[in-house]
Amino acid sequence: MVFVCGGTHLESRVITLVDLDYFYAQVEERRNPSFRDKPVVVCVYSGRTEDSGAVSTANYVAREFGVKSGMPIFLAKRKLKDVDAVFLPMDHAFYEEVSDDVMAILRGFADIFEQVGIDEAYLDMTRRTSGSFEAAYELAQQLREEVKARENLTCSVGVGPNKLVAKIAADFQKPDGLTVVKPERVESFLAPLPVKRLMGVGTKIGKMMESLGIETVGDLARYDVQALIEAFGRNLGIYLRSASLGIDEAPVQERGEPESISRISTLKEDSRDLEAISERIAELCKDVHVKVLERNVSFRSVGLIAVLTDMSIRSRSKTLESPSRDLEVLKDIANELVGRLLDEVELEVRRIGVKVSRFTQQEKQKALTDFIGNRGR
DNA sequence: GTATGCTTTCGGC
DNA sequence: TTACGGCCGAAAGCATAC
Numbered sequence: 484m485v486f487v488c489g490g491t492h493l494e495s496r497v498i499t500l501v502d503l504d505y506f507y508a509q510v511e512e513r514r515n516p517s518f519r520d521k522p523v524v525v526c527v528y529s530g531r532t533e534d535s536g537a538v539s540t541a542n543y544v545a546r547e548f549g550v551k552s553g554m555p556i557f558l559a560k561r562k563l564k565d566v567d568a569v570f571l572p573m574d575h576a577f578y579e580e581v582s583d584d585v586m587a588i589l590r591g592f593a594d595i596f597e598q599v600g601i602d603e604a605y606l607d608m609t610r611r612t613s614g615s616f617e618a619a620y621e622l623a624q625q626l627r628e629e630v631k632a633r634e635n636l637t638c639s640v641g642v643g644p645n646k647l648v649a650k651i652a653a654d655f656q657k658p659d660g661l662t663v664v665k666p667e668r669v670e671s672f673l674a675p676l677p678v679k680r681l682m683g684v685g686t687k688i689g690k691m692m693e694s695l696g697i698e699t700v701g702d703l704a705r706y707d708v709q710a711l712i713e714a715f716g717r718n719l720g721i722y723l724r725s726a727s728l729g730i731d732e733a734p735v736q737e738r739g740e741p742e743s744i745s746r747i748s749t750l751k752e753d754s755r756d757l758e759a760i761s762e763r764i765a766e767l768c769k770d771v772h773v774k775v776l777e778r779n780v781s782f783r784s785v786g787l788i789a790v791l792t793d794m795s796i797r798s799r800s801k802t803l804e805s806p807s808r809d810l811e812v813l814k815d816i817a818n819e820l821v822g823r824l825l826d827e828v829e830l831e832v833r834r835i836g837v838k839v840s841r842f843t844q845q846e847k848q849k850a851l852t853d854f855i856g857n858r859g860r
Numbered sequence: 861g862t863a864t865g866c867t868t869t870c871g872g873c
Numbered sequence: 874t875t876a877c878g879g880c881c882g883a884a885a886g887c888a889t890a891c
Contacts, residue, residue: 537876575880749877800867801866833877
C-alpha cells in the first residue's frame with residue numbers, strides 16, 4: 484500500500500538501529516567463554532601508573548557492581564574488590580575485525596546503511612518492508628538470529644519511523660532486545676521516558692530542565708515553545724520541541740571514510756616542558772602520518788589537542804595554504820601550535836594529541852597535477 | 861540577510 | 874564530589890564575502 488503524491492511517499496519511513504551489546508566486553512566473552520559469568524571490564528590503560536586509565540566497556544555482570552563506561556580503573560577495581568573479575572586491555576584491532584564481520588551481515592538487511600561508530604548502525608528498511616512495521620519486526624528478528632548464529636553476538640534493536648525513535652527504542656530493552664514503535668505510537672512511547680534519553684540532553688541541560696519542572700519527554704512536549712527557546716536558545720529550543728514529539732527528518736546516509744585522523748596520549752607526568760612534549764608529539768605525528776599514507780590522502784588542516792592538569796581541554800588548529808602529506812610539515816606545525824598554546828595557557832599539560840583533517844585525494848595521473856598545480860585541491 | 865570558511869568546544873561511544 | 878582514555882562528528886562562535 485503505497486500512496487504517491489508528486490513522487491513523494493506520504494507513508495512513514497522504516498528505520499532500524501542495531502546496537503551490539505556491551506560490545507568490547509562481549510567480544511572478549513566470545514573469545515574466552517569462561518569469562519561469561521564473571522565481571523568483565525575492558526580498559527584503556529594510560530601507562531602513567533599501574534591502574535591509571537579508564538573503563539571503556541563493562542559487561543552486565545560488572546555493571547551490577549556499579550562499574551560504568553568512563554569510570555577510572557582504580558574505582559572499578561574498588562567496586563570489584565574481593566570479586567573474581569576480569570580486567571582486560573583494549574584490543575582495538577580485534578574488535579574492528581569482528582565489527583566488520585557483523586556490519587557486513589547488517590548491510591544485507593538494509594536499503595541504505597549507515598554505520599555509526601564501531602558497534603552501531605542505522606538501517607533504512609522502508610523499501611524492502613514496503614513501509615510495514617510488521618515486516619520490519621520479522622526482518623529485525625531474522626537479523627538478530629543471523630548475528631547470533633554467525634558471529635555468536637547479541638544486539639539490541641529498535642525500529643521506528645526515524646533515527647531518533649529507532650535509537651531510543653533500541654535503548655528501551657537491553658541487552659538482547661527488540662522494540663518496535665509504530666508511527667501512531669511514537670508520542671505515547673516517548674512521553675513517560677526521562678528527558679535524559681533524548682540526544683542532546685546531558686547533565687547540564689538535564690539540570691536546567693529539572694529546575695523548569697521538566698522530567699519526562701511528555702513534560703517537554705507540553706512545555707511552551709517560546710519558553711524553551713528563551714531557556715535554551717533558538718536552535719536547541721526548537722530541536723528539543725520536535726525531539727519530544729519524536730520528529731526527526733535526518734536521512735540514513737552511507738558514511739565514507741572518517742573526516743579526520745587523530746592520535747592522543749597521556750604524558751608520563753604533567754608538564755609544560757616544550758622539549759618533553761615535542762618528543763611525544765613526534766611519535767603521535769608519526770602514527771598519524773602512517774594512517775594518512777595508508778589512506779593515500781593529503782591534509783589541509785592540522786590540529787593540536789591538549790588535556791590540562793584540571794582535565795579541561797584546549798585545542799589549536801591551522802589551515803595549510805596547500806594540502807600536504809609530509810611528516811616534517813606535520814611535526815613543524817604541531818610544534819608551532821603547542822608553542823602557541825603554552826603561551827596562552829598557564830596550567831600543565833596532562834595529555835597531548837595531534838589531528839589532521841580536510842583531506843584531499845591524490846590524483847592518479849601525476850603529469851596532469853604537475854601541470855595544473857595544487858590549486859583548488 | 862545568507863552563505864561559507866575557520867577555529868574551538870562539546871558530548872557520544 | 875572526585876577519580877580519568879582515545880577516538881570521532883556535530884555544534885557553536887566568530888569573521889568575511891556576496
